[in-house]
Structures are given as structure tokens and as C-alpha cells.
Amino acid sequence: MTREQLAPLLRKKDGGILLSCHVQPGASRSAIVGLYGSSVKIALAAPPVDGKANKELCVFLAKKLGLPKSAVSLAAGAASRDKKIFLPESAEAALLEILP
Numbered sequence: 001m002t003r004e005q006l007a008p009l010l011r012k013k014d015g016g017i018l019l020s021c022h023v024q025p026g027a028s029r030s031a032i033v034g035l036y037g038s039s040v041k042i043a044l045a046a047p048p049v050d051g052k053a054n055k056e057l058c059v060f061l062a063k064k065l066g067l068p069k070s071a072v073s074l075a076a077g078a079a080s081r082d083k084k085i086f087l088p089e090s091a092e093a094a095l096l097e098i099l100p
Contacts, residue, residue: 021039
């Protein structure tokens with residue numbers, strides 16, 4: 001993925017970036033599936049109960065991007081499949097490597 005292709009998925013905010021995600025909870029394993037419109041589609045093994053999928057999403061992205069868990073947080077969409085994840089600006093280069 002190039003920076004031009006990544007641009008619609010990101011928005012700069014408060015010294016970091018917001019990543020648009022479309023989440024599919026209850027999958028057999030957690031994985032980045034691909035693109036879903038102007039979002040990254042992510043399958044999560046966690047069920048959509050009691051915030052487990054939200055927590056799994058943050059932990060999964062932190063691990064994939066090589067960031068501490070505390071650097072990744074849910075900014076919007078706690079009860080929705082469409083979510084905004086707050087990441088440090090330094091994660092942009094790692095996103096280019098992990099996204100299809």
C-alpha cells in the first residue's frame with residue numbers, strides 16, 4: 001500500500017492519527033482482511049460482548065504495529081462495527097507495511 005492509498009483511511013488529530021476500521025467480531029482468528037470502503041476491515045476472534053472485541057482490536061493493532069498497548073486506543077465507535085482508532089503519528093510507516 002502506498003501513502004496515497006493510505007491517506008483516505010487516516011485523519012490527523014491531536015498529535016496522532018485516527019485510523020478508520022470496520023470490525024468483524026467472532027471470527028475464527030484475528031487478522032487484517034483488507035479494505036472495506038474507506039476503512040480497514042479487521043476480523044477479531046473476540047466476541048462482541050462487554051467490550052471484549054474493542055479490547056482485542058487495540059491489543060491486536062498494537063502487536064501488529066510494534067507499539068505498546070497503551071499507545072493504541074479506541075476513539076469512537078464502541079458499540080459499532082465502524083470504529084476510529086487513535087495511534088501515534090509514528091505508526092503511519094508501520095501501517096504501510098502491514099496493510100494489504
